[in-house]
Amino acid sequence: MSKLKNKVAIVTGGGSGIGRAIAELFANEGAEVHILDLNAEVGQTVVDEIVARGGQAKVHACNVGVQEEVVAIVSAIGHVDILVNNAGIAHVGNLENCAATDFERVFNVNVKGAYNALYAVIPAMKKQGAGAILNLASIAAVVGIADRFAYSMSKGAIYAMSMSVARDYMKDNIRCNSISPARVHTPFVDGFIAKNYPGQEAEMFEKLSQSQPIGRMAKPAEIAKLALFLCSEDAAFITGNDYPIDGGFIKLNN
Structure with a gap:
């Protein structure tokens, strides 16, 4: 299994859930995986398991909402082939139940965190003339979900940023897509x-x-398999797309 042999991949929020499944699968496919996670202890557990199986991985304690931290880590890594913007938090509540502090907290992690990682990796990818970026959006970006005001806002931004980056950096051979899971x-x-x-x-x-x-x-491993495809050379002709992985939620939930 070597779809990502000799590739260097960054996975934000790779210490648990979907991010963990992606980090583990990418490492199994030959990538050198760098996990950026606020909880370095949890991330280290994932790294230890990857290394025990013969893979390559490292954890970096990082608040993705702080640009200086993200830029410093990416600069230290150097060459980056793949970025998966997975780090995110949720908030339950409609507009009236979403205080300014709630809104800002979700924005800083889900939106600004993704922006910071994009801001950090794009120069390196431009210099090497290639790169694959995958952003984790959600069905909430395109379908009204009750009591998910702030979360929906953030995932709509992820979708829009993905399309913008795909358009702006196509000439640099940088692909950018997003995936939109339902409940995982x-x-x-x-x-x-x-x-x-x-x-x-x-x-x-x-x-x-x-x-x-x-x-x-959905199972996290199922999301990871779609992420692998979109970040591998199998998807070399795919950019500027969002892929629902939703068990029929968008089209069939009538």
Whole structure:
């Protein structure tokens, strides 16, 4: 398995959930993976497992919302072939339940964090004349999701930034795409259910699963496989696209 042999990949938020699955799969496919995560201890656990399997990985403690931190880390890494902007946080609430502090917190991680990583890697990719960028958007970017005002805002921005970067840097042989998952079974989902529905965990998990037309949540590994395709040479002719991976949610949830 060597779709990413000799490639250097950055995965933000690679310590858990979708980011972890992407980091592990990319390493299995031969990439040297650099995880940027606010929680370096969690990220190190992923790195240790990758290295134990013979892969190459390193964790960098990083607040993606602080541009200086991101730029310094990317500069130290040097050559970067792939960037996966995965780091993100959620907020539950409509406009009236979204305080300015909530809005700014989501914006700083989900939007500014992605911008900072793009800002850091584009010069290196231009210099080497190639690069693949993948941004994690969401079905919330194009479909109204109840009580997800700030989160939807952030993922709409991710979608728009992806298209803009794809257009502006096509001449530099830099590809940029986004993917839009529906609900994915990650530790965040389990934590959300446990916090908000104590004693009803199994019932709520089933309810959330059935909200997808396919009848279940996605697995992080399934998202990672699409990420691998879009960041590999198999997708060399693909740029400026968003790919829903949603169990039929957008088209079939009538």
